[in-house]
Amino acid sequence: MTQQSVASPQPGATPDKLDAAVLKVAGVVVLGAIMSILDVTVVSVALPTFQNEFDASYARVAWTMTGYTLALATVIPLSGWAADRFGTKRLYMIALALFTIGSGLCATADSIGELIAYRVLQGLGGGMLMPIGMTIMTRAAGPHRIGRLMAVLGIPMLLGPIGGPILGGWLIDVASWHWIFLINLPIGLLALVYAQLALPKDAPEPSESFDVLGMLMLSPGLALFLYGVSTLPEAGTFTDPEVWVPMLLGVALVVSFVRYSFKPQHPLLDLRLFRNRRLTIASVTLFVFIVAFMGAGLLFPSYFLQVRGESTLHAGLLIAPQGIGAMVTMPIAGTLADRVPVGRTVPFALVLIAAGFFTFTQVGPDTSYLLICGSLFVMGLGMGGTMMPIMTSALRTLTGPEVARGSTLMNIIQQIGGSVGAAVMSVILTNELNGSRPIPGLTGSNGEPVTEAGLAIAAQRQPELAQQVPDPTLIERGLAFAADSFAATFWVAFALVLLTFVPVAFLPRRWERSQSRDDQPGEPSTPVVVH
Structure with a gap:
């Protein structure tokens, strides 16, 4: 920007x-x-x-x-x-x-x-x-x-x-x-x-030139890598060419981009900024956090729709407490970011996220909605006090034209983290659901065996299917397995949230002297656009 x-x-x-x-x-x-x-x-x-x-x-x-x-x-x-x-x-x-x-x-x-x-x-x-x-x-x-x-x-x-x-x-x-x-x-x-x-x-x-070569390496590289990852559940193994070929090509392009980006005067992403220790720590923190939080966030509505059989409107209403929690703490976090070093506030916000997240590692087919919505609200409180302060802390040490390049870098990290999180969490969930027991003699429209979890999820959207199943315990077992699949995926996200505490421990805990006036407590922080 x-x-x-x-x-x-x-x-x-x-x-x-x-x-x-x-x-x-x-x-x-x-x-x-x-x-x-x-x-x-x-x-x-x-x-x-x-x-x-x-x-x-x-x-x-x-x-x-x-x-x-x-x-x-x-x-x-x-x-x-x-x-x-x-x-x-x-x-x-x-x-x-x-x-x-x-x-x-x-x-x-x-x-x-x-x-x-x-x-x-x-x-x-x-x-x-x-x-x-x-x-x-x-x-x-x-x-x-x-x-x-x-x-x-x-x-x-x-x-x-x-x-x-x-x-x-x-x-x-x-x-x-x-x-x-x-x-x-x-x-x-x-x-x-x-x-x-x-x-x-x-x-x-017209000012500086645009790094076309950098864009031709980074964007296709990320897309190829994530395509390979997302193909894994259908292929079933890393040895399938449809999995490892795009992943290998993607990694090669991204590595080539990293090596190349230090050469142009105006690179697509100015990786030289990572020489700034605070920006590097904030970037690592943000990336790991986004992969966990945004990736798992896509699964919340799916749990309500597929396991609990809620309508899409009710699923949307049930997710709302998370946004309300963020709305409560985001203005407070913005004020505190100008007065208190983020190393003293973000860890407490992250504790709230971890506490709320833990509930979802225990979800079943009949977990209390009061507990789930309360946990989403607590997670929202933590989220509102995490993302913006981390990004603001990173950019506060930059001066002059570095601010625009740093803002671009942080926004790119945010989007890439969201893409990686969506791909990884969806792959894990799909892989978990595919492990459900197949029902003998029953196949879907694609010719593949129908599993107990697949039948149970379909029955939640089409109740008439449940009435046609001679053994009601099939639906119960299928829903229990589907809930366990979501819980297993949330365990991965929860582990990533805990991993975020490592870089968070290195965030600044006291104000550092700098030529930038934005470094001084009480002054307005650098504007950051979060998409």
């Missing part, structure tokens, strides 16, 4: 107040943020529906999330260069159009492959909306009002995790899964008209 300075406010102007012109621009950016943030959380409750509609494994449909976040990671480093080259207004409207067109195409998908491809297109637009929108707002209001701007942008960031699953569940229940994408069309068209009228005219100023 590119950070631009603007002229100081005129004498007599209120330094902190956001005037009507700035609020008009902020309205455009908030509309785009609502679309892009809601789309991530809305789709999370639709994954079991995609499994049923397209007769695909969980690991396969999880690519509707993985492909989207990989596309986000691809365009985030591109956005700063493109904004200088083509102008922020033009680029923002292109991003809105791409996202809206991608949403419309998603609703027309006839296969899971088509849906994944259209989600990638959607992600290419969505990935530019937040960083370009932040650049537009910073230029309009100036860095001296960035705190107020972040409060405005914080509205969709806080409400997205709460409203997204509920909206997605309601739309699927009352209409169909197509509407979780179709709803973006009127909002997108409104945002395009609004952007044309409200955003200031472009004044492109």
Whole structure:
């Protein structure tokens, strides 16, 4: 993300107040943020529906999330260069159009492959909306009002995790899964008209060159590696060429990118920043945390839908306590980050996450909803006090142009961590479910044997199936096995959360002297966009 300075406010102007012109621009950016943030959380409750509609494994449909976040990671480093080259207004409207067109195409998908491809297109637009929108707002209001701007942008960031699953569940229940994408069309068209009228005219100023070679190595490398990982449950073994060939090619491309990235003057990702010890520690902490938290987070709605037989709307409502918890602590954590070193606050937030997470390692087919929702709320409290302080701590030690490059790096790490987490957790869950006992003489539409867990999950969505099963204990055993499969997957995520305590122990526990004024307690922290 590119950070631009603007002229100081005129004498007599209120330094902190956001005037009507700035609020008009902020309205455009908030509309785009609502679309892009809601789309991530809305789709999370639709994954079991995609499994049923397209007769695909969980690991396969999880690519509707993985492909989207990989596309986000691809365009985030591109956005700063493109904004200088083509102008922020033009680029923002292109991003809105791409996202809206991608949403419309998603609703027309006839296969899971088509849906994944259209989600990638959607992600290419969505990935530019937040960083370009932040650049537009910073230029309009100036860095001296960035705190107020972040409060405005914080509205969709806080409400997205709460409203997204509920909206997605309601739309699927009352209409169909197509509407979780179709709803973006009127909002997108409104945002395009609004952007044309409200955003200031472009004044492109081409600056540094774009690292095309770096992008051609990093993005395909990550996609190939994750494709190999996600193919493992269907292949059944690492020795299958469809597993090890893309994984090997992916690793080779990523390693080549790392070696190459130290050569260009303006690399796609400035890995030289890892010479900064605090940024390195924060990056490792963030990556491990995101893999565990975001990866397992996709499984919560699936547990409610597949094991407990809830409707998609109820699943969305049951997940809401996590977003409410984050909404409570995120403003507090933002205030504390300016006054207390993160090494003294983040460990306590992480303890809350670990405590809440442990409940899910014990889930069964009839675990108390009061216990589950309480645990989600506690996890949300911890999450609100973890991510933003870690990222802010990392960027606080950077100065000048390093801030923009560091912000890009941290956002990329966040997206890659989310992609890896989604792929890994879906693979583990699919592999666990595949271990269920097959029912003799019963095969599915694809010719594969039907397992007890598969039959039980299908019966939760189609109660008439349960009435046709001569042995009711099959359903009970299947649900118990499915719950155990979720619990085993949550154990892996829980172990990763505990592993996060290792790098967290090295986060700064006292203020360090620096030339940057942002290092001093009580001063505003560096703005960070979390997508």
